[in-house]
Amino acid sequence: MASATLTPYLRDERHDNGGEDANGIRPSALTTTVPREYVHRTAVSEVFLTNWRQGDADSWVVSAQWPRAHTFYGPVHGLHDPLLLIESMRQAGILLSHVAHGVPLDHPIIWQRVRYDLLPEALRTTDRPAEVELHITDHDMVHRGKRLASARQEFRIVRDGAELATAALDYSCHSPAVYRRLRGEYCDLDLANSRKLPVPEAVPPQLVARDHDRDVALSPTDRPDRWQLRVDTSHPVLFDHPVDHTPGMLMIEAARQAAQASAPGFTLPVAMECSFARYAELDAPSWVQARTTDRSDDGSRQLTVTVEQHAKPVVSAQITSVPMS
Template structure:
């Protein structure tokens, strides 16, 4: 472990390279400290408005987005890895799982001041290759003024850049693509913002949904010019964009089934098993599993080249008045 970084909470954000961001405005973590070799405390501040995370409808624009808090938790994990485990900045990271469960209640309300969060990050498992640390499993408990907001757990690993380059070349070659990614597909036609619970067209990440039996299907829209989703250049579809695509498809599917308007995301279970290329189309398929007593669950997959690259289960709280199927 390296020397503890000591920064006063709320004064300024930690260095952006610690959380894999280029834009300082996208850094939420404001301090980091170690309690032990396996437990760390970070603080974060959430802005009251955000062009991407704050863009919702149905009253959700007055509440913080769980995906924003999960991003703060992701940043906390990255800061711990670099600051306390000495992992170099040139390593390439692979996200394996990323899960979150939100608490209910007024803790999510946007107030007159930015939300100040405390995040306790616990290392639950170390992964080693030839005695070198190459991955972690972590749990992050997020609170606001001592009230639980969100529980997150994830598994991720990292490899040297030369290994990454070889891996990506081999994956693309197996798919019949050129060795190097150069340009994403044209955007295509997006769904209307109202279909997916957004106000701004620029934040819509799927095509207009269609139904096939019990399934709702859409094509992924990857806008590599988006300031938040593509804060820095990448050669594949980021995991956070995949989750957002499933959320938007789930919102649409639930509205069609129950007339609930914009359902509120309250849990995410994700398992990433392969890369999604930016220069080939990806198809998202969502199925409503349960609708019961104001809560709904959907399962979703994202497919490319005829194989599934990621699996998701998302939970939603339905607005009052949409308690059962139509």
């Protein structure tokens, strides 16, 4: 959960490129990252957004920079990690909830659905970081009183001036009091983490296009299409800060790895849609299962990946993966 104290943000009245946010802070023309509190991150190194400005009515342009190397979302086969796209969307949605819609920093932002469709060539790495723009339009804004309760955002995403992806994100906002009612005793961070399970063994990293066990989200079972979710709360990226449940980005990573483990060679998830049904707790195993639903002559696959806990659905992902030489 984000701190209630804002990091001071650079102001440059001579180059103002946007209005003030709900806290009276203007985006800066200088190149920097947005305050980490605005994207619910602890490590500044995990903040990918650099600026924001208002476009037309109900629309925004958020800038991001993707590094040439990253400890977790690093390039593979000369391509930027497509999950950088989802992480940038996650950060942009949280940022705009605060700076555009006045959601307090201590209000949790909860996903219902995220999807993207991307053009693989636009992920090619170069000798410079990737400059990314997320053109965002707000839809279906629901308020309770004066507070934003839920929203859907549509994204057009451009990388170095070239079309990269279209995407969408549905989320809800909850006050701390409502969140405590939703989570019950699990809202207690110390209690939730005291009950966490030991981290099970990893599948071979090469099976899921990873280099190290620590970055593997799947643990083997007696079935080749079913795995236990590895929940390693010491991971510095997936668990950037203490949480009371399994993060959505970990489950998306597990879905991506399950799709990779289901196909020979390196594959790229060019389209993904994830729906979130409930929280996955830290005190019980979660199970990941992949099923190929269609194959094409060019080697592309349609897959359904599910995450369940206590035999109840947590996440359902529809993935289109294509082989990359």
